[in-house]
Amino acid sequence: MNLGRVSLFTGWISLQIVSPSLFTWADQPIFNEMPRWDKGYGVQIRHEWRTEEDLLLNRTKVGRGFGEDVEIVHVESVYTWDKSIRVTAKFPYVLNASRELPDGSGGKLFQHDSGPGDPILALPLKKYFNLDGRSGSWTMAPQIQVSMSGSDEYEVYENVWGQGISFGYETVTYRYILNVGTSAWFFGGDEPFTARVSLDIGVNFEAFNSNGHVKWESDYFWEDDESATLYMGPALYYRFCDEWHGRLSYRYDFYDKQGILDHGNGSQFIVGVAFVY
Amino acid sequence: MRAGFDCPSCAIGVRKMISRLKFVDRKRFNKGVELDTTVQLVTVSILNGESPDLDALFEAIEEAGYDPVRMYELEVVRLKIRELGQS
Numbered sequence: 001m002n003l004g005r006v007s008l009f010t011g012w013i014s015l016q017i018v019s020p021s022l023f024t025w026a027d028q029p030i031f032n033e034m035p036r037w038d039k040g041y042g043v044q045i046r047h048e049w050r051t052e053e054d055l056l057l058n059r060t061k062v063g064r065g066f067g068e069d070v071e072i073v074h075v076e077s078v079y080t081w082d083k084s085i086r087v088t089a090k091f092p093y094v095l096n097a098s099r100e101l102p103d104g105s106g107g108k109l110f111q112h113d114s115g116p117g118d119p120i121l122a123l124p125l126k127k128y129f130n131l132d133g134r135s136g137s138w139t140m141a142p143q144i145q146v147s148m149s150g151s152d153e154y155e156v157y158e159n160v161w162g163q164g165i166s167f168g169y170e171t172v173t174y175r176y177i178l179n180v181g182t183s184a185w186f187f188g189g190d191e192p193f194t195a196r197v198s199l200d201i202g203v204n205f206e207a208f209n210s211n212g213h214v215k216w217e218s219d220y221f222w223e224d225d226e227s228a229t230l231y232m233g234p235a236l237y238y239r240f241c242d243e244w245h246g247r248l249s250y251r252y253d254f255y256d257k258q259g260i261l262d263h264g265n266g267s268q269f270i271v272g273v274a275f276v277y
Numbered sequence: 278m279r280a281g282f283d284c285p286s287c288a289i290g291v292r293k294m295i296s297r298l299k300f301v302d303r304k305r306f307n308k309g310v311e312l313d314t315t316v317q318l319v320t321v322s323i324l325n326g327e328s329p330d331l332d333a334l335f336e337a338i339e340e341a342g343y344d345p346v347r348m349y350e351l352e353v354v355r356l357k358i359r360e361l362g363q364s
Contacts, residue, residue: 033286083341135282
């Protein structure tokens with residue numbers, strides 16, 4: 001998602017990055033689980049911490065100690081007219097973001113960002129199926145990204161309009177859960193086309209008179225500027241009661257290649273809580 | 278009993294939809310509805326003196342995203358107690 005400009009200084013290369021990498025969160029509220037019923041609605045809040053360890057060009061680290069730290073709150077909501085048609089809205093807000101770059105004279109340049117990100121509106125269309133001992137759904141979700149982020153020293157979100165489409169399949173038994181998905185995003189401006197595939201497998205459990213699941217989530221992103229990232233990690237979901245739900249997830253970049261100079265080799269931790277009715 | 282009723286979180290809509298029905302005794306179970314996804318079984322408590330509206334019950338289940346496939350009815354059993362004395 002980045003454009004890099006390179007200018008030569010005496011003995012140094014100064015690197016300017018126009019926009020950072022940010023993976024569009026593919027799951028839909030509420031936690032990709034609910035509501036499955038007519039006229040259901042819900043709100044979830046996810047608090048995300050992300051750290052990128054290195055500045056990368058392809059798979060090569062550029063310099064040492066040029067990292068990026070991002071803290072974002074996501075407020076996301078859903079309403080289902082009936083179980084096959086729903087609308088979702090995701091509003092990200094950058095609490096604090098900072099990144100380090102070479103300043104061209106052997107030192108570090110620090111840049112900061114805060115404020116609203118680019119919201120995403122989606123219209124997930126679902127076809128549920130019920131078998132004996134197994135149920136699931138097929139999903140198609142047209143989406144738009146609204147250009148709304150501001151203009152700080154740098155922007156975590158691209159501040160561009162985008163159109164996306166995603167397809168998914170999920171199935172669940174009393175013991176196991178499986179999600180498979182793919183999506184494509186076209187952005188305005190110079191932002192590259194982005195494609196994603198994901199595979200989540202998990203186990204359901206019961207504890208403390210309620211239930212939850214543990215998943216291993218894998219996502220592979222590809223951008224047509226030759227960037228590619230594979231990140232994976234565990235997720236824990238728990239139902240506190242019918243209305244209140246929680247989720248924790250951690251992801252680590254197992255493979256990261258930046259076609260244009262950008263931060264990479266990162267990890268992400270998210271805490272989420274949701275209300276659904 | 279219903280097909281595909283195997284995910285407790287997905288199935289909470291069943292409780293939400295059924296518990297709204299006026300013949301349901303919301304004081305029993307959890308809002309009048311017990312969900313058991315291990316055997317895909319929903320148990321509904323009926324108010325004393327009420328008879329369940331089966332069409333409304335089945336419609337509630339379908340609105341919650343599931344298909345009712347079989348129904349068991351447990352009729353009230355009268356318990357008789359006889360005092361036997363101290364000895």
